[in-house]
Amino acid sequence: MSPSPSPVVHEIVLTSDGALSTVRGVGADVATGRLEGLVEMARRAGRLAGHHELSFFWRDDDLRVVFATVRSLGHESRTSLSWVDDVEVPHGITQRELDVVTLLVGGLSNAQIAARLWTSVRTVTTHVERVLAKLGVSSRAGAAAVAVEESLLVLPLPGGPEGFERLLIGILSTPEPDDDVPPPLVHRPPEPPRSGRRSVRRPILLGCAFPVTGEIAEDGVEMVRASQLAIDEINARGGISGRPVRLVNVDLDIKSSVSVARAFDDLAGQDVDAMVSGYLDDQRVAHEIAAEHQAPYLHAATLDSMVRLVEDNPGRYGNVFQICPSDxxxxxxxxxxxxxxxxxxxxxxxxxxxxxxxxxxxxxxxxxxxxxxxxxxxxxxxxxxxxxxxxxxxxxxxxxxxxxxxxxxxxxxxxxxxxxxxxxxxxxxxxxxxxxxxxxxxxxxxxxxxxxxxxxxxxxxxTTGTYSDAVARRFTQRYRDTWAVSPGRSHAGIAYDRVRLLASAWARADSPRDFASVNESLRQGVHRGVNGAYSFASAGQSALAYPLATPDPSIAMAHxxxxxxxxxxxxxxxxxxxxxxxxxxxxxxxx
CATH class of the missing domain: 3.40.50.2300 (Response regulator)
Structure with a gap:
């Protein structure tokens, strides 16, 4: 077995006045274009008095992460910035947990962290507990100490540098108002004319838990393909208010509670804007993690027991929707x-x-x-x-x-x-x-x-099948044209409809990150998809079955x-x- 290749280290060296001096490493001259914020941080380090060295994870506007180190010998010396692409965070720490442990370094409370991350105190409490367990410490102070010692820090600081003014990570994260705009590091051609669409800083993330290996991989692959087809169609029309939608899928074993928990923890850690899944053996595990995350969760588990769970406790599970009638x-x-x-x-x-x-x-x-x-x-x-x-x-x-x-x-x-x-x-x-x-x-x-x-x-x-009408035939033809195979007659259609349901709710809500507003939008009206009509007006937030639950096919899905x-x-x-x-x-x- 051949050893894994060593990671490529990229490096740039800045002169004392912040100008580019040296570029080392394959692709460094290309990568710096998307890491301008990181380079500017290195310039700030070079303007500080004294010797400074800081290693940390840097997350760019496209949510890609690099591990970087900034070294400066003082404001009259050169500054070195090096980084490695595509690194894994140690200890199995997820991206969301990395945000949390970084904020623990600043001494923030769970309520303050929740406000910065646009999530609930309950969710932050769960993240903190998992961070402590993964780092093998028993206190928040212990976690903060390990984070500093092992460079488990992410920049830019989640929620901004306020409150971190006395820490180096806060100082380097704070723009200086009288800074001159630096010259570009590399020559770039003139930008094309801009459209009226606003610039996008963060795509809307659709977090999927679809099995693409194992016993039902064929079904899971159909779910991924149909979801991607809907996303491609939405993005081709300009996305959601100019923001593209991106699919993030985590493979899992649907019959393993441990695998289900790991997949949904992963999605929550990536701070997805919505969660979706097909059918899972231990659906309760997914419900609990989704309830903590609070983003809309649309599943097709076909379980009346889960509908009753939502009905009996809407305060906790109000973000959970079953997009098909029950078993x-x-x-x-x-x-x-x-x-x-x-x-x-x-x-x-x-x-x-x-x-x-x-x-x-x-x-x-x-x-x-x-x-x-x-x-x-x-x-x-x-x-x-x-x-x-x-x-x-x-x-x-x-x-x-x-x-x-x-x-x-x-x-x-x-x-x-x-x-x-x-x-x-x-x-x-x-x-x-x-x-x-x-x-x-x-x-x-x-x-x-x-x-x-x-x-x-x-x-x-x-309980949820793709119809044979003109609406469904058009979907089937687009799926066949895209993937060179025909879709099955159930979960491909429902996966396609689910993305369109979410897109409509995102467009009507105040913001895709305003989860309460998105959830309320999902409860309003009736959506006609390729698998029938979706209505979540019931207390359990589940689709209705025609003709078993209602004689009206215009508000239900045909059995x-x-x-x-x-x-x-x-x-x-x-x-x-x-x-x-x-x-x-x-x-x-x-x-």
Whole structure:
């Protein structure tokens, strides 16, 4: 294994009057253009009496960080400025924690730090606790001492130099009012004419927790691509009041609470302006960190338990929005679909029996109690109910059992491709004339690729699916033109809509950093996207399901049921979104 290459050290030397004397290091002459503030700080050091040396992290206007050292022997001597690009902060300290520990050096209280960082005292308290743990100290003074000793300081000072006037970092951060404008370090061509759009100092950061490796990487990559497509379209129109939007994604294992916590801590540490995620096993972890950060958090976890959490404690979770209806719609939706297909003559009325096989999903609730009651009212009986199924062999075993019982239909309660595929394959080894009704997993293109002809005739439902209307077709075509593949029929669409929802709220709010104003904007009105209509007027701030929660499709998202026909996804329920009728699966026994 070859050793890692040594970092490139850039250096410039300034004369006693601040003029450029020497440039060393590949790219230093280019980099200084974006580090003019850092160079000016070195000039101030050169004007001070006595010897001064200071090492620190410098964050430029594009949020890129370098580690710099300024050395000056006095106001009649030369000053050296050196820096290294793309460095990691020691001890696993995040960018936001670096802000906090820098302000601890100035002796600021949590309330004063919160005011400078535009966040809550509660959030700062959490950051301070994490800083102490990472540095292995027990007090704020100890953290400040380590920060000075190990140069865990970031400049420009977060919130400005006020209050740091007696410290070197404050002195060097304070512009001198009678300074002459220095000559440029390098020759630059004349600037092009400026547009009417104001200059941008900081992009709006969209913090995403999407898995791009592991079991559901394909789904996560779709979320990233669809989000980036929406961002590119927004930025092409000038961004949000002239400010571009930038996507920041942190990979994670959605089934690991530790990984989820690490990802959301990372996003909070980067001080993102909004957080978004798909579905997570331990959604509560994400809720807690998002609540501390206070920026809008839009997730698609489809968990009624999380909606109730927001409803019961709006003061803490008022920034959390579930942009799809809850999982409790799945059970009643299954029964309602079977009743519609039976009553319309599309499903043979040969049996009154239904079956449900549900996998393991922390905090999940497929509305099975409601489904049992609804089935009884509509002339069905749920005679086979398997819960908390886990492992490939267990899924295969239940597939064989359901085939032997031959109910009219079975709901395969798993969101994952492999679990659903195991059940279907085992069932089809000796199939019965039973309608197979899956949840979400077949929305992922890989499902049809792996299953091949065995997927034909399979029904599947989603609380948030991409429609087949003109709005959705235009999105699908733009996605295909951009990424050279077609999107799935669920989370790609919702990821695209989510960015547009946020963009609209940012544009209407007083400022993207005024989180309370952005959250209030999200609660107002109805947004029509490619996955339906989004309304967060309810106390739980969750999208509504049509027709299960409301008879009005203009304010809700249709609980779509697809059937795979000729390797295509065709909507068979509910009206007015149907585009095909139920087709008898080829694997049903003849006769």
């Amino acid at each position: 409790t719609n799945y059970g009643p939706g299954f029964v309602s679909t079977m009743s519609f297909l039976r009553d319309s003559g599309q499903l043979p009325a040969r049996s009154r029996s239904l079956a449900v096989v549900r996998g393991h999903w922390k905090l999940g609730d497929l509305g099975l109690e409601q489904a049992v009651a609804l089935a009884d009212r509509q002339g069905w009986s749920i005679d086979y109910l398997a819960d908390d199924v886990s492992g490939a062999e267990a899924w295969r075993e239940h597939g064989r059992r359901v085939a032997a019982l031959a109910p009219a239909a079975v709901m395969i309660g798993s969101y994952f491709v492999e679990e659903t595929a195991q059940f279907v394959r085992a069932f089809q080894d000796d199939p019965a004339p039973t309608a197979l009704y899956a949840l979400y997993a077949p929305s992922i293109p890989r499902f049809r690729m792996e299953m091949g002809p065995a997927a034909e005739g399979l029904l599947w439902a989603t 779509l049921v697809f059937q795979i026909q000729d390797n295509r996804q065709r909507i068979v329920y509910p009206s007015p979104y149907t585009e095909a009728t139920f087709r008898r699966p080829e694997w049903w026994p003849r006769g």
